[in-house]
Amino acid sequence: MERAIPLMIQGTHSDAGKSAIVTALCRIFKQDGYKTAPFKSQNMALNSYITVDGKEIGRAQGVQAEAAGIVATTDMNPILIKPTGEYQSQIVVHGKPYRNMKAGEYRQNFFEEGYKLISESYNRLVEGFERIIIEGAGSPAEVNLNDRELVNMRVAQIANAPVILVGDIEKGGVFASLVGTLQLLTPEDKKRVIGVIINKFRGDVSLLQPGLDWFEEYTGIPVLGVVPYIHNLLIEAEDSVVLSKYSSVQNSTKDIDIAVIRLPFISNFTDIDPLFEETDCHVRFVKNIEELGEPDLIILPGSKNTIEDMLFLHNTGIANRILDLVYKKDKMIFGICGGYQMLGDQITDPYEVESSLKEIHGLGLVPMKTTMTLNKATVLSRGIAHFGDVRISVEGYEIHMGETYLEEDWNHLIHLKDRSEGIITLDKKIIGTYFHGIFHNDLFREVVLNELRVTKGLEPIENRASFERKKEEGFDLLAEVVRENIQLDRIKKLMEEYYANHIHLSK
Secondary structure, three states: OOOOEEEEEEEOOOOOOHHHHHHHHHHHHHHOOOOEEEEOOEEEOOOEEEOOOOOEEEHHHHHHHHHHOOOOOHHHOOEEEEEEEOOEEEEEEOOEEEEEEEHHHHHHHOHHHHHHHHHHHHHHHHOOOOEEEEEOOOOOOOOOOHHHOOOOHHHHHHHOOOEEEEEEHHHOOHHHHHHHHHHHOOHHHHOOEEEEEEEEEOOOHHHHHHHHHHHHHHHOOOEEEEEEOOOOOOOOOOOHHHHHHOOOOOOOOOOEEEEEEOOOOEEOHHHHHHHHOOOOEEEEEEOOHHHHOOOOEEEEOEEOOHHHHHHHHHHHOHHHHHHHHHHOOOOEEEEEOHHHHHOOOEEEOOOOOOOOOOEEEOOOOOOEEEEEEEEEEEEEEEEEEEEOOEEEEEEEEEEEEEEEEEOOOOOOOEEOOOOEEOEEOOOOOEEEEOOEOHHHOHHHHHHHHHHHHHHOOOOOOOOOOOHHHHHHHHHHHHHHHHHHHEOHHHHHHHHHHHHHHHHHHOO
């Protein structure tokens, strides 16, 4: 097999829609018979994905691999950066924690090693696939960073890849951002840009045509597509910027009100995605007491800095309000990973793994203590959930630095072959688990939601829709819309021509 033909998608800024376009192209090329893989050299994200061998990569690359119908590996995202605090992040190399570094230290001291890692990963990847769809990050026009960047044009150079630049018209100023980005590129890098795609368009494309004509004449670069805004697209997000689109206000037309605490260091919030698809549920993200109200279900999500997020709950008064809701209003609370740790009496961090604050009191809802350790658990898990009298097969993934110890003999939520984990009270009002993706299990989600419905005097809803099937339908919908609105044949031709002209540089 020849080396894979690459295509790189870059954007004018963060959240321009690069991940969605890459996901669409992964599914499109798969549909067209190409063995395709995604690649992102360096990803900064709080939502991560666990590979089959228990390694941690960016969530987007795992999802893109699913869209391509392949098994994700760490070569698809060799460097993952997970912010843990002000100016500091945990650096994950090939799926395992490397060390915590400040931004300046990473930029100054990790560049050469990072460049080598990225080059080796990409070169392994291209030997086993026919097409590689590469995702950039932020903007290639960050002139203050470009001399040591490891994710945009330098990666295009490593891969000898042509580049399509994506601009988000929804935010306004799309032509200015596209032209400005192009003007800030070096002449060599600008030659890599084979075209642009305008993303998230709403309205009549004919009204945009004069602008498209002007752009092509002014820059000499073709517009290869105008992709419309896709409503209710079921593609997992990885950037917390998307949380701003969710309401914090209760919707009284829905039977079940679910409040997710928007922690400052929230992570893996894709755990909540299946709940958005339930027609009887309204999910909202809240960050103060006033927004919290009296929801039927409170979810404490994952956290990249559990102690600092617990401090946030105490300082804002949300912690005390949660206790009132659980004890006085009989509301259900569900903690996942870091949120599970917060349910206990105490969280300690003796090695300052996540925070310089070495100890903090939790909510005290469960008699347990958590100690942050130097070793990180990353594993795909499968077991049997015990929800009252119901037994349900569940699977998920675990990503955590802490070890949690129950101080009394409480009921565990999930029983695995070699251990038991999580907690659930007899009245099913306090639930916690290390299992990310727990709500992706359709029957488990159904049982929990029906418990809430019965508590409110409502009839249960049986046979809820499969989230996995909806996700596959989401991939197909995204691919269909993008295929219909880009010049796919022209893009394929430009990719092949670029590869033919640069193949001697790729070996």
